[in-house]
Amino acid sequence: MKRDAALNGLKIVECGGLVSAAYASKLFADLGAEVIKVEPPWGDPARLRGPFPGKSPDLNASGLFIYLNCNKRGVTADLATAEGQELLQALVRDADMLIHNVSPNRVRHLGLEYEGLARANPRLVEVSVTPFGLRGPHRTYEASDLTLWAAGGLAYLNGAGPGSDDLPPLKPFGLQAEFQGALNAAVAGLGALFARRKTGVGQHVVVSIQQCVASILELTFEYYPYMGLIASRLGQKPIQPLDFFECRDGWIFVCCVEEHQWHSLVELMGNPDWAQLEIFADRLSRARNWDALKLLIQEWMATQSVAELYHAGQSRRIPLAPVSTMGDLLNSDHLRARGFFATIEQPGAGRTTFPGAPYQLSATPWKLRRPAPKLGEHNQQVIEAMGRGTPWSFAASATEATR
């Protein structure tokens, strides 16, 4: 049998708000799974987040929503009503997977409990993406991306360093805790489908975003059990240079992990006398004397151009990186040659360009097949496909998302 998409034939129902369920099901959809997204009549909150192509918010033109929901079909249902739950059950009856990130405090109220759904479809895998899991004392805690980044220990590691400790720990741009939850949910969800190949039955998978964040503490967490030390944003870096510098037309990140990289950088800077000083002799002493060294390097950097320096450094095997702006990314020759950015004609928003294939599968390529659904766009179509003659009413005119 010839298939051009890896996950062809899988049927997935998603009840997702913002990122942590939607990005997971997007990964499936982009590799060929059929995904039906169920939104409340007032829409997924991602529809309010933007950016928007025009001046004002528009439920059918939010950039974040479009990115997360291309390749899916969308229906609206209020799961707090009997009618909404009836629709969900009908959709889930012949689905392989249900994935949602509904707050554990509302799961029962919305009819999303695994036991009930599995009775009607024992082959169903249900993936619940939760803030804290469903066992421990914090399971009912309310959460947002920021509080989960803090709860997983990552906020504590970033922000202003020595001398600026009055500034708070700093979160990264965007909704990164949610993206980490989504990635784990996709891996665990597809894992559970592999289990079904062996057992013949589905199961309930519970993802804890707090734990997903804690899982990526790199080497910092183990400092505590191994050495009794607590890593923080206020510690000195162990080696240098690993820092940001301002050039005449933007910022560059200088990363010299190995001695030969530092020697190449010194050469690139024209072998200044100060580079021969004993206090800068090796990567550890450069870190100890970083305040002085940083000023000397910065002085030279200020006259340089980011792009020229990046390519000149890389041609000497120095791992310099531009501090890319979005413009740098969209204009990058490398990313363009790889065809990374994808563009879709999105009804109601026009041409929309966003990050494309995160991986290139030689036999079953990532593919953009359809734009993101307008609110309730497939209500009629999906009901007819289910052979129910009675369309239910839906109101797509809400102004405010509720939880």
Next chain:
Amino acid sequence: MRPLEGIRVADFTWVWAGPFCTLQLAHLGAEVIRIESAARPCVTRLLPPWPDGQPGINRSGYFNQYNQGKYSIALDLKHPDAVTVAKDLVRHCDVVCENFASGVMERLGLGYSELRSVRPDIIMISMSGYGATGPEKEYVSYGPAQVPLSGLSSLTGYPGFPPMHVGISYGDPTAGLHAAFAVLAALWHREETGEGQFIDLSQWETTIAVIPEAVIEYAWHGTQPERNGNRDPLMAPHGIFRCAGEQRWVAIAVRDDEEWVKLARVMGREDLAEHPTLRHQAGRREAIESIEQAIESWTIQRSPREVTALLQAEGIPAFPCYDSRDIAEDEHLRSEGFFVELEHPEVGRKLHLGIPWKMEGTPCEVSRPAPLLGEHTDQVLRDILGYDAARIEALRRGGVLR
């Protein structure tokens, strides 16, 4: 019966991104066999933390965290005979993972076309910094540099301050998870059709994949979001506030107008709760500096836990900024069964982070600690490759198995 029981992975990965991918596969029950060498040990084997500060090739907490549940054979790939052994191993594997710079595997004689000739349905993933094609494919990429390269640094920072980092090499795990999903999808396709394939992953691209809002804003308007600290475009207040004690902080996110009124009342600030212009998010954003000051003057008198308890009682998202000790000692995480403590021959029983999800039907757990370098060399060569003792001995004498 774990999901990937019976799937075998030849793991040529090093540092963090690659091992994080194969860690996911090990969590799901795949038999992951690391190909390592004392001649060029994995970077993380050489990095701290070490128990008592005593370095050792098997003693790094960094390595031991991200290689749990895997096996290890010692094989010096610079040796031509080692390449034969590696190919023999691949013949018995379903998946090959590697994250060297683009071109390294080909130069070793272990490129996809080569491996495909010994195992036609092999699934191979190469996760380099820049990807397998494009004008910069040969560029050097280190974890810390991926964050600025991806654009995340230019978006992250305090208002009016320089670009900032994330605190970890965030591109690595993000690439690792994307890679694990891609491998699973390719395995799914192979189950359905018998067809293997090659996967090209660029860590640069998988990191851009998680900042879509900023990319789209630029594509539409030619602008990008200003660095805005811990604030949020839609929620206000939204930040991390100082509490009583040394470097103790709490994160608070007010999702809607109702929660704002509740927060103001918990703080005993009826004046703020009643203030008409603060009733709406837009008004609060106008006055954000003074609102943040008001919150901090309240939090600074309390512990992060007390603030969290008071706000959670009202259903407002709040949580302490945990450090690694807070995580290690957290009762909730313990009752979730998140931690792993297994006896390791060289470091004893050390606390490690486990699997961040639960499967109710086919439970997955970390069943073995990270391997010693070459711990399973003889076992793998004998039991999987079918080499006899004389052949193994000859390879060892020839300096191939080190």
